Amino acid sequence: MIQKKLCMLGAFAVGKTSLVRRYVHSMFTDKYLTTVGVKIDKKDVQHAGKTASLLLWDLYGEDEFQRLQTSYLRGSAGLLIVADGTRPATVDKAIELRDRALSALGPLPYLLILNKSDLLSEWEVRPERIDELSRSGWEILRASAKTGEGVEDAFSTITARMLGDGR
Amino acid sequence: MSGRAHPLPQVVSAYLLPLVLRSRHPAFLRTDPNGYVVEHGGALAHYGIHDLQPGQPASAQISLLTGFLPHHGEPLHLSAVHTESGACADLHVFVDGENTWVVLLDTTSEHDQKQAMQQKGNELSLRSERQGLMLDTYLGKSVAESLMAGRWQRGGERREVTVLFVDIRGFTPYSEDHSPEEVFRTLNQYLPVMIEPIEAHGGLIEHIAGDAVMGIFGIGESDKRTAAAKAVIAGLHVQRAVRALHARRAAQGLSCLGVGIGIASGPAAVGIVGTYDRRGFAAIGHHVNLASRLQGQARAFELVIDEPTHSLWQEARQRDAMNEDFSDVLIDERQVALKGFRDVLRTFVITVATSSLPAAFSGAERF
Known part of the structure; x- marks a missing residue:
């Protein structure tokens, strides 16, 4: 299997x-638990x-104290970038x-997930900013790990790109 | 000390090696230049790796190796890789002639420690972000309403505020003498006890910079006496919280660092600075600088406050019946000459007792 x-x-x-967690295990918890290093999950997709x-390589989030080490990315076929x-x-x-x-890594399929769509009324990322990113070539999907909205769609979209579908 | 470092004596290596082998659960596999398994051994099962087939691609059998084999060039090291068994491992991949070696070493214990520190740090950062956003939201509405009345211009508004600076004493030499992990752990113990009393007394955290925190009192209320009183009380609570932290650290054999606090009251330009995407609240003015300078004068367990803050606080105490316990506090006057200030200033130094009062505070008056 590929x-x-x-x-x-x-x-x-x-x-x-x-x-x-939502995509692989259909689960969600509100408790924030920071990731150190990388967690690897597997899912068979059609x-x-x-x-x-x-x-799925779930890498630690970057902050002022820990910068992303790009060697974790080696061999990656795509990126799901989350904001x-x-x-x-x-x-x-x-x-x-x-x-x-x-x-x-060189050219690679990627897309941006704007997470927490369940908190839309509290969003501080303005629609103009999202439009501007779209115009500059970003593919952006809105999702909520809490409700599951858009999650399957985001993973299916990036999977299709990685498996060679054109946009 | 200087001089040539000697190689580790063999007896020391021989002593250490079994210890490391016992605690680190080393496991290995050797592949050919194409990444096919040649041999394997060690504690692979500890990482949930079973039934490796020699002659088959390693990365097809161990998912965490996907993308890393065949390997060429410099050795590769990935830290804190969560393996299928739940253990955390450092992954090393390096080439030795025709062989590629993959080595796994258990780092679960280090991971758990780092995770606890990182969790605390991230929670603090999130809290700071959330507070900034909440303030932005509040002041954003206020700006809209106030613009109608000609207030909250982009240049800021002149407000009577009390500014509090708190900084860890001796943190720079401490940072130089301790590992980054230890420094981080210490900072994560001190910052909450510095921040929480300020927030609990209505202060706004203007910024956190390394081991220093700046809070502003008086933004949400018009009474400058109350603001000054709250700032002083918050400062006392910071010192008491640090004192309690010291007791815990001392019991663990850890070194204790004090914090110094400076407080000043007066007019400042307050308002929003930055662009829509990157905006924040700022207070600017002579009294902000003064509070910072006074903080520089404060020794561990001291609050150095300027005369206006002292007067406002005393007025508030006489006006309002405050139920604050001052039995562990002494106050004294101190004349200070500050860089950038022409005149010698009269200040009040409030000291929080760390042991019995008479021994600790000779020359000062009981509050």
Whole structure:
């Protein structure tokens, strides 16, 4: 079976682990537990009549004390970059991480998940900012690890890109 | 001390090696240049790795190796990889001639310690972010309303505030003499006890910079006496919380660092600075600088407050019946000459007792 490594990137506490947990185990908890190092999960996915094994590398969130080490990304077939709609600075971090990852790995499919759509009324990332990112080439999906909204769609979309579908 | 470092004597290596082997659960596999398993051994089962088939690709059998084999070039080291068994491992991949070696070493214990520190640090950062955003939200509405009345101009508003600075004494030499992990752990013990009393007494955390915290009192209320009193009481609670922290650290054999506090009251320009995406609340002015300078004069367990703060606090005490316990506090006057200030200033030094009062505070008056 074909294996594809997908790395989850983003600032700390944006919900990377929660998204993986929702996608792989259909579970969610409100309790924040920071990730140190990397957690690896596996999920078999069907795409275009074939089964692929998705290896989800849930990497520690970057903050001022721990910078992302790009060697974790080696062999990655795609990136799911996560930001928190309630924290505008996490979008800046997402852009920075995308740039660093692509500079280390070369061209690679990626997309941005704006997580916490269940808290839409508290979002501080303005619609104009999202439009601007879309215009500059970002593919952006809104999701909520808490409710599950958009999660399956986000993972299916990036899987399709990794398995060679055009946009 | 200087001089050539001697290699580790063999007897020491021989002593250490079994200890490391016992605690680290080393496991290995050797592959050919194409990443096919040649041999394997050690505590692979400890990491949930079973039934490896020689002659088959290693990365197809061990998912955490996906993308890393075949390996060329410099050795690779990934820390804190969570393995299927739940153990955390450092992963090393290096080439030796025709062989590629993959080595796993258990680091669960280090991971758990780091996780606890990181958790605390991230929670503090999130709290600071949330407070900033809440303030932005509140002042954003206020700006909209106040603009109608001509208030809260972008240049800021002049407000009577009390500013409090608190800083850990001797933190720089402490940082130089201790490992980064130890420094981080210490900071994560001190910052909460510095921040929480300020917030609990209505102060706004303007910023946290390393081992220093700045709080502002008087933003949400118009009475400057109350603001000054709250700042002083918050400062006392910070010192008491540090004293309690010391008792815990001393019991663990850890060194204790004091904090010094400076407080000043007066007009400051307060308001929002920055752009929409990056904005924050700021207080700027002579009294902000003064509070910072006074903090520099404060020794461990001292609050150095300027004369206006003292007067406002005393007025508030006479006006309001405050139920604050001052039995462990002494107050004294001190004349200070501050850099950047022309005149010698009259200040009041409030000291929180760390042991019996008479021995600790000779020359000062019981409060």
